[in-house]
Amino acid sequence: MKTLVILGAGQFGRSCSSLINTEFFRITAFGDNSAALRGAFLDRIPVLSVEEAVASGPDSVLIAVSDEERSRALLQQAQAAGYSGPVLFLRDLRQLLDIRSAVLCRMADRLESGAVAGAIGELGVYRGFTARKLNALFPRRPLYLFDTFEGFSARDIKEETARSCSFAREGEFSDTSEQLVLSLLPFPEQAVIRKGFFPDTAEGLEHMTYALVSLDADLYAPILAGLRYFYPRLSPGGMILLHDYNNGRFRGVRQAADEYEAEAGPLSLVPLCDLHGTAVIVKPA
Numbered sequence: 331m332k333t334l335v336i337l338g339a340g341q342f343g344r345s346c347s348s349l350i351n352t353e354f355f356r357i358t359a360f361g362d363n364s365a366a367l368r369g370a371f372l373d374r375i376p377v378l379s380v381e382e383a384v385a386s387g388p389d390s391v392l393i394a395v396s397d398e399e400r401s402r403a404l405l406q407q408a409q410a411a412g413y414s415g416p417v418l419f420l421r422d423l424r425q426l427l428d429i430r431s432a433v434l435c436r437m438a439d440r441l442e443s444g445a446v447a448g449a450i451g452e453l454g455v456y457r458g459f460t461a462r463k464l465n466a467l468f469p470r471r472p473l474y475l476f477d478t479f480e481g482f483s484a485r486d487i488k489e490e491t492a493r494s495c496s497f498a499r500e501g502e503f504s505d506t507s508e509q510l511v512l513s514l515l516p517f518p519e520q521a522v523i524r525k526g527f528f529p530d531t532a533e534g535l536e537h538m539t540y541a542l543v544s545l546d547a548d549l550y551a552p553i554l555a556g557l558r559y560f561y562p563r564l565s566p567g568g569m570i571l572l573h574d575y576n577n578g579r580f581r582g583v584r585q586a587a588d589e590y591e592a593e594a595g596p597l598s599l600v601p602l603c604d605l606h607g608t609a610v611i612v613k614p615a
């Protein structure tokens with residue numbers, strides 16, 4: 331069995347730790363530059379400084395941050411501390427493998443082959459990365475896209491901050507527009523853009539039925555509002571892809587799901603092992 335040190339103990343590092351094949355690798359430590367994390371245990375794995383973690387002599391190091399600059403800085407730090415063994419970069423693995431998109435494809439197969447009725451929806455569209463995939467997978471279904479297209483709203487951030495769910499800020503994700511998203515869609519004629527503050531933008535759509543919904547608004551308030559609007563309108567066999575359910579950065583998503591279960595009853599919810607901590611909710615047939 332080889333030993334592995336994970337550099338980066340944030341959301342991605344922690345998600346990686348549960349993806350590692352423990353038949354081949356034993357994770358001995360996280361290495362992280364955050365003094366706040368130092369000395370903690372994450373899933374029973376100690377968090378050390380980068381220097382301490384590599385000094386333990388692992389067989390391999392995994393650099394588990396997403397941007398290139400930080401990846402390079404961590405590599406240099408490990409090398410400066412004397413590490414010269416093999417290095418894996420999450421950044422490269424992410425470009426190669428995408429669990430969340432793969433799950434979306436399988437969900438689409440299932441919904442189309444089982445003829446689950448309804449439109450496709452997304453709350454939290456941003457620059458249309460997921461919307462484009464949804465539109466490509468369901469060319470014959472209307473795609474309802476809900477977003478402020480001006481980033482997080484002051485109203486939601488006030489509640490988010492009061493509940494200490496995250497450090498999200500008003501206006502984050504504002505560098506987008508509905509025109510940009512429409513220009514990326516392979517079947518833009520299927521898109522129905524609902525621009526503005528959700529749930530206000532669901533007004534007039536009480537009659538809808540959905541087959542698949544991507545809930546990706548990050549924050550407690552819109553996620554709770556999203557579950558309240560979409561779940562009752564989901565066809566039997568329909569599914570919700572709930573982004574960030576197990577995400578240490580956006581803790582409000584889990585809180586919203588727990589609250590919705592307390593008011594509406596237990597959900598059939600399956601957590602996935604992707605990097606963002608997504609969960610799938612299935613409406614019983």
Ligand SMILES: C[S@@+](CC[C@H](N)C(=O)[O-])C[C@H]1O[C@@H](n2cnc3c(N)ncnc32)[C@H](O)[C@@H]1O
Pocket residue numbers: 453454455456457458459460461476477478479480481482483486502503526527528529546547548549552
């Ligand atoms: C993480 S981004 C979505 C990412 C997108 N699904 C993708 O695949 O790239 C979150 C989005 O949720 C939107 N959002 C959050 N709260 C909202 C609300 N109350 N009403 C409308 N949009 C909201 C933000 O404007 C932002 O664009």
